[in-house]
Amino acid sequence: MSFDxxxxxxxxxxxxxxxxxxPLHYLDNAATAQVPQFVLDAVSxxxxxxxxxxxxxxxxxxxxxxxxxxxxxxxxxxxxNVPAGEVVFTxxxxxxxxxxARSYGELLSPGDEIVVSELEHHSNIVPWQMLRDRxxxxxxxxxxxxxxxxxxxDLGRLxxxxxxxxxxxxxxxxxxxxxxxxxxxxxxxxxxxxxxxDGAQRAPHGPIDLPSLGVDFYAFSGHKTxxxxxxxxxxxxxxxxxxxxxxxxxxxxxxTVTMERTDYAPPPHKFEAGTPPIAQAIGLGAAxxxxxxxxxxxxxxxxxxxxxxxxxxxxxxxxxxxxxxxxRRLPVISFDVAGIHPHDICQLLDGDxxxxxxxxxxxxxxxxxxxxxxTARASLALYNGDDDVDALIAGLDRAIHxxxxx
Amino acid sequence: xxxxxxxxxxxxxxxxxxxxRLDHPDGSLTxxxxxxxxxxxxxxxxxxxxxxxxxxxxxxCLLCEASASAIGxxxxxxxxADVAAAEKGVRDFLESGRPDPRLWPGLDAxxxxxxxxxxHTCVLLPFETLRELxxxxxxxxx
Numbered sequence: 119m120s121f122d123x124x125x126x127x128x129x130x131x132x133x134x135x136x137x138x139x140x141p142l143h144y145l146d147n148a149a150t151a152q153v154p155q156f157v158l159d160a161v162s163x164x165x166x167x168x169x170x171x172x173x174x175x176x177x178x179x180x181x182x183x184x185x186x187x188x189x190x191x192x193x194x195x196x197x198x199n200v201p202a203g204e205v206v207f208t209x210x211x212x213x214x215x216x217x218x219a220r221s222y223g224e225l226l227s228p229g230d231e232i233v234v235s236e237l238e239h240h241s242n243i244v245p246w247q248m249l250r251d252r253x254x255x256x257x258x259x260x261x262x263x264x265x266x267x268x269x270x271x272d273l274g275r276l277x278x279x280x281x282x283x284x285x286x287x288x289x290x291x292x293x294x295x296x297x298x299x300x301x302x303x304x305x306x307x308x309x310x311x312x313x314x315x316d317g318a319q320r321a322p323h324g325p326i327d328l329p330s331l332g333v334d335f336y337a338f339s340g341h342k343t344x345x346x347x348x349x350x351x352x353x354x355x356x357x358x359x360x361x362x363x364x365x366x367x368x369x370x371x372x373x374t375v376t377m378e379r380t381d382y383a384p385p386p387h388k389f390e391a392g393t394p395p396i397a398q399a400i401g402l403g404a405a406x407x408x409x410x411x412x413x414x415x416x417x418x419x420x421x422x423x424x425x426x427x428x429x430x431x432x433x434x435x436x437x438x439x440x441x442x443x444x445x446r447r448l449p450v451i452s453f454d455v456a457g458i459h460p461h462d463i464c465q466l467l468d469g470d471x472x473x474x475x476x477x478x479x480x481x482x483x484x485x486x487x488x489x490x491x492x493t494a495r496a497s498l499a500l501y502n503g504d505d506d507v508d509a510l511i512a513g514l515d516r517a518i519h520x521x522x523x524x
Numbered sequence: 525x526x527x528x529x530x531x532x533x534x535x536x537x538x539x540x541x542x543x544x545r546l547d548h549p550d551g552s553l554t555x556x557x558x559x560x561x562x563x564x565x566x567x568x569x570x571x572x573x574x575x576x577x578x579x580x581x582x583x584x585c586l587l588c589e590a591s592a593s594a595i596g597x598x599x600x601x602x603x604x605a606d607v608a609a610a611e612k613g614v615r616d617f618l619e620s621g622r623p624d625p626r627l628w629p630g631l632d633a634x635x636x637x638x639x640x641x642x643x644h645t646c647v648l649l650p651f652e653t654l655r656e657l658x659x660x661x662x663x664x665x666x
Contacts, residue, residue: 459585461560461646465528478561485561491583492561520529521586 266293
């Protein structure tokens with residue numbers, strides 16, 4: 119296999135769009151990635167030929183919808199190298215983590231401890247604070263180094279015998295740093311704690327071999343993985359899913375309901391109350407099936423080469439907020455431009471067709487730790503090319519010339 | 525170059541009129557924009573029910589800095605009611621695009637922001653902070 123950038127780009131109709139007079143240079147993939155035509159086609163085909171509810175009807179459309187929904191779950195299972203029966207469809211990463219906090223959280227007792235990190239997106243902080251306030255558990259915080267990588271030196275002290283869960287990101291949405299898992303696994307296994315990985319940023323960059331990661335929960339989002347909004351997945355081992363109480367009650371998650379009691383369906387359906395986002399799940403299945411067919415050694419090389427070009431090409435007044443090297447790093451590059459607010463940088467580059475994200479990136483504790491109001495962030499995907507990097511660097515030069523203060 | 529960064533706005537921000545902090549203020553208030561992390565801190569000293577002196581510290585974008593600078597240039601001598609009217613005038617101006625008699629001098633420079641709904645809060649945050657600060661100061665008075 120090899121990697122043909124033009125062929126990849128041709129799959130994404132939005133990449134031909136122009137912003138004013140400039141071509142679109144979409145570098146906000148860490149927020150939401152674009153959707154290829156065949157994913158849109160899969161969604162459209164379902165909606166126009168097989169639209170029906172799942173796991174309920176016996177008519178032809180219902181059978182087709184149920185089969186397509188199950189096939190999507192199988193595809194996600196293949197992408198994560200786990201049994202499909204351990205994949206719970208959710209609204210996204212936030213929904214998946216909240217499910218764990220609500221459901222696994224019910225199994226915890228006052229005084230039990232959960233370790234999170236300063237590197238986390240709010241979606242891997244706030245649900246645990248809510249659980250702390252609801253159940254009386256104790257939250258402990260892993261610090262970060264100045265380069266936005268996790269400081270694991272105090273792991274042994276922070277992870278005590280009362281620790282029940284370590285909830286950390288697989289890769290930071292701000293700094294691009296990929297978490298070093300071996301020390302976390304060792305600390306967790308020493309005390310019998312579970313590990314939850316927020317995979318929202320890592321999932322778009324190739325299939326994941328979850329058994330080799332040695333974690334207990336994994337969450338990711340479809341909309342960052344070239345699939346529609348409103349769909350994501352939680353993976354957990356079957357024994358954990360069976361022990362966890364349901365998160366929401368309603369249709370589809372039951373086996374038998376009387377006016378006195380309810381017997382629940384087995385996992386994963388136990389956690390999918392109500393009509394699920396069927397078309398979105400089918401879109402996610404199509405996206406990850408496609409990703410599995412690609413040459414990820416070549417794509418990773420391409421993404422890292424572009425990352426290095428960004429790091430090398432940033433103007434002198436720009437400070438990278440993240441690892442300086444490519445080791446354990448995603449193509450997510452945050453930066454601070456002396457004297458210019460990230461929103462102004464992003465607004466000016468929008469005029470050049472360059473789509474960046476500016477602000478705190480839903481990571482205010484990290485910004486406080488790094489003493490920043492926010493950063494500008496360029497986040498790349500497999501369809502980005504040298505033209506996008508050139509436009510970013512030229513746009514930054516112009517923005518600094520326009521607004522920079524000596 | 526986008527139309528948003530007109531020379532008048534850039535000049536307003538760079539002027540940074542009354543940027544800094546006041547010693548022994550009668551009131552201070554810090555407010556954040558939860559969407560982007562912008563932070564505005566205002567200090568006021570009162571002269572009766574009017575603003576006698578004011579200073580601002582902004583950790584925010586150029587629009588937020590320009591807005592705070594415009595407050596620094598115009599707020600002295602204003603009452604809580606004046607400030608509330610000015611805030612409403614800015615809000616209506618950004619939403620409707622129609623000239624508003626309640627606008628303080630220089631604020632018509634923000635006309636290009638009308639087309640960028642996500643940036644309205646950048647301009648409004650200093651005004652919201654001042655309105656709340658003056659409302660609190662008024663409540664404290666006997």
